[in-house]
Amino acid sequence: MNTSHSAPPLLEVRALKKHFPVRKGWLGRATGRVHAVDGVSLQVGRGETLSLVGESGCGKSTVGRAILRLFDLTAGEVLIDGQRIDQLPETRLRPLRQKFQVVFQDPFASLNPRMTVRSILAEPVRNFEPSLSAAACEARVLELLDLVRLPRDTADRLPHEFSGGQRQRICIARALASRPQLIICDEAVSALDVSVKAQIVNLLQDLQAELGIGLLFISHDLAIVEHMTHRVAVMYLGRIVEQGTARQVFAAPRHPYTQALLSAAPGSGGTRKRIVLKGDVPSPLDPPPGCHFHTRCPYAFARCRTEAPMLSDKADGQWAACHLDSLNDATAST
Template sequence: MNADRPLLEVNALKKHFPIHGGLLGQVTAKVYAVDGVTFDIRRGETLSLVGESGCGKSTVGKAILRLFSLTEGEVYLDGERIDNMRAGKLRMMRKRVQVVFQDPFSSLNPRMRVRDILAEPLVNFGMVHGRRDLNEKVEALMDKVRLPRDAINRFPHEFSGGQRQRIGIARALAPGADLIICDEAVSALDVSVKAQIINLLADLQDELGLALLFISHDLATVEHLTHRVAVMYLGKIVELTDRRTLFAESHHPYTRALLSAVPVPDPTARRQRVILKGDVPSPINPPTGCRFHTRCPFVFDRCRVEEPLLRPVGDGHLSACHLNQVPGGQVLPTAA
């Protein structure tokens, strides 16, 4: 293990889904779900992947989990490439990378008691020695996610949505994961419950040194949990920076539009709302040049023909927009 190297590295990841048609079922088109995404996550860090529905953020999470093969790109876990890993070694990778899904009810077996749901990964990965050891570890998992031990024999339908998500988190913790991918893990919960789950994840991260890939469409949610934010649009990352910089000095017009829609606690505060025109283009036929140019209020000719690269615009701040640079590489001033 190299302490200086990120825990997870994703390099130029692409996932294109073929569309079959015709009498012979030949490939007639492709869905460019993810089209060249690069980022890393360090131990104990939370990186949030945000964007509108259909931007490809959940596909990125599933690709890291090896739920399907990649079209192109590389994924490294602790310096070891995992996107082409054989089945035997892949089993141990899955022990280190776990997932918490959006709908806690559909992700839990309704015919299994909580005891069996939490015991399953412990047994599968050979982490227990005897019934007593198993019971102690299952009870410890219940304590970690702040569920009463006497609920251990209940079925998933006997819990509330927030409690079911705690069970999902406990199951992800069971094999001793280093990285947990939270795929819209709080979007189906009420506001108060959502805050409790976010606080739980933050406490677990401090206690266990977990790394989190937090996938969400809600910037207001990620503001309270994340260290860095990667904003996605139509299969590409358009801005990546730390939380403070993103909310104070975002560069990309799409990021600013998302931020303008975030509710503010002060009802007297004024904010200029950015209304994006039109709909998100189809990932089957993405626009040429900048993929955001069909909706961008600052579009000019270069945007329609040349794709902007994700370039540095500050210390650790990357943005993919032609507006951020002028000839000579000078960064343009950001809007207030």
């Protein structure tokens, strides 16, 4: 799914795989492998939001953590601004970490409860700009508070003195401290109340417009995703099954799993016929052969059970991993 750009994409992931060994017994012998991510490729452009969506356990958060180099990859490549980072030693990777930062799901767990907001924000500023004077560092801390719409007098308060939404604003400010080009939001609004979710999403959109940052937005909340994203990648059991613009995917999904996922989303009643999938999601410890979705797909036929479909262009840049040319062919193929 390469697109023709004069400059490389801000983030490019190529055929990413992450398999975790399952160990049992007192010797800790590996008895199997969890196929958490099984060949994911995606791109995020400058100033763009790509949302990675899917059910819990599909592997989307593992993709984010792999990009961040929180563990080594099983296979594949990760490039930031055209430079491959997945094999860099930590000494060479550290300067590049300035370009990509993360906002996690639980803001309270992400913040040191013993540090004031000033200290929390000053720490990464000093790490990435060690030549700054004390006055310049303080000015940068206050600028970060302004960016996330928090009063400057909150700098001397501790994390427990804030609401969940305010704490997430502090986490976003900390992520911005290194002046990154990309922020990975790993379920960054899922723990917040509905009204607060909207405020944080609006803040992220404002920051993107103001600073030109790219966002990889990992979420299972399709209502939020539809509101704020440029493109969508849908994951099922470690693989991307569909990718396209938000308008394409939400208006005319091309993959049977995407159709079922959207039909079950809150707010879809009356506009989409509910599609109830049979059976449970297979275990990533023993994924089915062929198309991972074939055990639950109402349109599956013989080829689906033996051959894994590749992502292919179904309609003007909307990609789907399905052996059917379109869902209109489904009844003729079953």
